[in-house]
Amino acid sequence: MPQTDTEPKKELTVCTGQSEIDKRLGGGIPMGSLVLLEGQSDSGKSVLVQQMTWSSLQNNLRILFYTTENTVRSLDKQMESLGLSITDYILLGWVKIFQIKSTISMRDNAFGTIVKGIEAHPEYKVVVVDAVTPFIAHSSTEEIIRYFEACKGLCDSGKTILNVAHTYAFDEQLLIRIGSVCDAHLRLRIEEVGEKLVKVLEVAKIRGADKNTGNIISFDVEPGMGLKVLPMGRAKA
């Protein structure tokens, strides 16, 4: 149940609420970070940001959630199926979910709509965009960089913005440029371990936590439980 105290606690981070993962993230993503979370299809990008959304709501942070993959109802159901119910928070308006049709092109200025939406909700400190892939596919390199720089400006004034993307949306050069604008860069992939496929999260970059950069976490997704860390994850020495 939501707590009645609406003041965020001190020194908050955006974290998953799963201690093993948060430890490898250096205690979580510092507030005010611009985050890029990229990976292949089915690698767990959406589940990871859903887990962070749920955990942030538990910490009294308000969330703007832009989705190209769900409706309000389907996102609510999806999170419920992971044991991360946000129904009460939706009803309280602590999480605002905006569906952006994935067919929208830059002519409709999806990036501008998101930036304006963030500016219009100063009390919503955490923003999730799952996923920016369709907008990237329809934008020039300059438009993409301009969007990430606009996000960076908002993060410098206290927002934490998590942009989710499919890796195939970027060429190598663009990924390097965007990675350098972002404060945190998380990479997800699927790896074969023995006969099993496991999801792997690599912390490519995280602000203020150099020693955690390079950390690798293997995990799976459990119905009713969300993320489950697998023992084969290896921390950088």
Ligand SMILES: Nc1ncnc2c1ncn2[C@@H]1O[C@H](COP(=O)(O)OP(=O)(O)OP(=O)(O)O)[C@@H](O)[C@H]1O
């Ligand atoms: N409630 C659930 N119970 C069990 N498995 C789930 C549940 N929700 C998601 N999963 C599984 O978690 C995995 C990762 O899903 P997720 O949607 O996070 O991937 P993604 O990287 O966002 O993929 P896409 O690129 O298609 O958006 C999938 O294999 C999915 O089937």
Ligand SMILES: [Mg+2]
């Ligand atoms: Mg997804």
